Amino acid sequence: MTTPILFYGVPSGCSFGSIVALEWLGQPYQLSRIEMPELVTSDEYRRINNVGETPTLRTESGEFLSESMSILNHIAARGIDRKLGFAQGTPEFDRLNQMLAFLNTAFFNSYVPLWHALEHGSDGVEKQVLTDFARAKVEKVHADLSAMLGDKPWLLGAHRTLADAYFIGIARWNEYHQVVDRRDYPNLQRLYDKLEADPAVIFAHAIEYQRVAVSAGGFAGEVAFDKVLVELVV
Secondary structure: OOOOEEEEEEOOOOOHHHHHHHHHHOOOEEEEEEEOOOOOOOOOHHHOOOOOOOOEEEOOOOOEEEOHHHHHHHHHHHOHHHOOOOOOOOHHHHHHHHHHHHHHHHHHHHOHHHHHHHHOOOOHHHHHHHHHHHHHHHHHHHHHHHHHHOOOOEOOEOOOOHHHHHHHHHHOHHHHHOOOOHHHOHHHHHHHHHHHOOHHHHHHHHHHOOOOOOOOOOEEEEOOHHHHHOOOOO
16 A cells, blocks of 8 residues: 555646645645646656546555546545545435536536636637636526525535535636636635635645645655656556
8 A cells, every 4th residue: 555646736726626635634645746738748647647637646556546526536435534525325425426516517617718718828809708608607606606505614514525625626716817706605705715714725725836835634745746657557
């Protein structure tokens, strides 16, 4: 068995949520920084993720697991005692997967046109069309998610789960794109503020910006990808 390694993308990768989740789990893990788009699209990185995306997790058994939903469910199964996830077949498990699916397919995707416009240098009419399309989608998902949250302290109720970790990794994109004013959605603003004050979220921000990062979980250090690469057997 080996210490799990999360290969996380910068800048502003959705892998942020997986870092928060690993911190909440409290078990040993390492991180490996993957610059986007340079390293993530390289032949070297495609040895562990053939679609060239982050995050990827090397599990304790040495297997490689990609896609945020898969990684978060893997972490959730190890964090049932902390109520980060739930046993398969329970109503709570179903609700968690329903929320993760919404965050992945609706919340995440509402920002995709904005990332496309930025990464591909869109300008003029094309940029305006993409921005208008994204704004409508972002406004709708904020309204929908705010209604789902209601006055609950966390997305699924009384306890934080990995859905909250995934939420904060995506919600912070609005600080970058400035599409909506989150104060128009007070339920989400309340959750966002609470998560931003969480030690695991503060830690994940520090990791991304390469500041001094104080772990409250099981962080066992950061390793360069080129050093990890020579150990990989895929």
